[in-house]
Amino acid sequence: MDFVCAQAGRPATALTRRDVARALLAVPSGVALVALPDLRRAMMAAGNPLSLAFWDSAKATLSSIEAGVATVGDVQRWVESTGTEPILMTPSYFVWPEEDERGPVASEMFARLVAYLEERVAAGEIDPDALAAGDPDARSAYEELQERWLGAALPDGRVPGFAVSDEQDEELFAAWDEEEAFALSELRRILAELPKQPEVPVAALDAAATRLRALLALPGYPANVLRACAGFGDRPVPDDDMELWLSVAAGIAGPISDLSDGEDVLEEFTDLDGDLSEEDAALANLCAIQHADWLAGVAALVRLGPGVLASPERMARLIAESEDIDIDEQDEDDLDATEGLFESVVSLWRLLGVVDDDEVLTPLGWWGLPKALERAWSPAQE
Structure with a gap:
């Protein structure tokens, strides 16, 4: 008692x-x-x-x-x-x-x-x-x-229910911000230790930006996903080529918005047994990738430099073998899951010229990926 x-x-x-x-x-x-x-x-x-x-x-x-x-x-x-x-x-x-x-x-x-x-x-x-x-x-x-x-x-x-939910949201956002800040500090540490800093390949950037502008003007996938990633539904496309390219590349690592309502089709909501559309699946994959996985994968690519294979399978292996993050031993199912997420990433990277048609890292990708991650993880300017 x-x-x-x-x-x-x-x-x-x-x-x-x-x-x-x-x-x-x-x-x-x-x-x-x-x-x-x-x-x-x-x-x-x-x-x-x-x-x-x-x-x-x-x-x-x-x-x-x-x-x-x-x-x-x-x-x-x-x-x-x-x-x-x-x-x-x-x-x-x-x-x-x-x-x-x-x-x-x-x-x-x-x-x-x-x-x-x-x-x-x-x-x-x-x-x-x-x-x-x-x-x-x-x-x-x-x-x-x-x-x-x-x-x-x-x-x-x-209102009790709303008060509890609001507190949970605040805690979630705080944890996310803390994780993002840590990933950013680690990224900067890794970049500072590189024996040679990547330089912007001006000609490649200009060519990629020209292709990107033309692509973003098109309807449907993949343009709608790239617009959503960069948040171009709420703001105009930048005139500056570097700003445009980095905005989209950063958005792939941290999508800013969802697909516009006009691109959602009623039948997709009523067909509960159907598969996700290509654009919905791509955005879901991008949002499912953790900060640690982005950090490990991009850090490995930057250290290895242009010419390294950056296929989805290779990205999964680089992340699993990374010493930059604490990660449990990966089995084949884990590797397959990571590879599946990076299928969407690499396909979008190819459109930006981060990788070539053979999924090999380009000089533009070597320079741009760490810049894009730094932008995605930096606090928004007030």
Whole structure:
């Protein structure tokens, strides 16, 4: 009993089903099963007996855990059936962060919801015994109650569901910015250590920019992907050749926007069994490549210099063998996945003259790839 009270931070008379369930799950299932009868008697002696349905459900769940047949979902569902545990994922797909991953806002809102549910149990609006018995109507009402709470404004004006989601977004963006800043610093370190700095091949850049301007004026793939990568849907195409080329090359490493709405076709959304279009697949591949993979691949190419093979398969090998990043040992499936992502990259690189028709790195690519990565990872100018 002392352990349960300490875990919950409440006296025995105020313990809820959720408090007891969480305490039981905090120890090995065998230990919890042995302690269950004594705990039940202690709760009765404290004047807080809970209910037979709860104790039966606790015994059944702990027995399933001990037998190795209970799933994570089974256990989560049991805790939720206590009537005061927020649903991990609501019908509208709001998902609470794991307990050890909650920020201050998520922790506050979670605690507020627990308190709200305790009030509703005390008022008789939630029937924990019906939840424990698996009553579908009780479960549906429980879910709807939480959905309404998540979408209703608090006295201070905050909407819990939005507040938690906004905090998660901020944390995600902060982690992304940190990863990007580290990759940029490593890129600059690697470039500074090169025995010879790449020089801009002016003639090759002029020729590539001329071809690129003509390509960007065309409809469909690959022009639409290159425009989206560079963000040319929201701003004009630069007049300066170097600015144009670097904008597109940087966009391949960090796409700025999505395809314009006008290029989405209704049939593509209704055909759920169909494959992604070529442009959607290309953008998805570009967005799936991690900073570390870009860093490892481009660093290897820059060190090796013009004339090195830069095919998708070779890029996957260079990344797997890189000493610039911490990476687990790659099996064939991992290599195949990386190769698949770089299929889109290399095909677009070819259009920019980064590689030639044989997928060999050109002097333009040797000069331009590190410049493009540096641009993609540098903070946007205000």
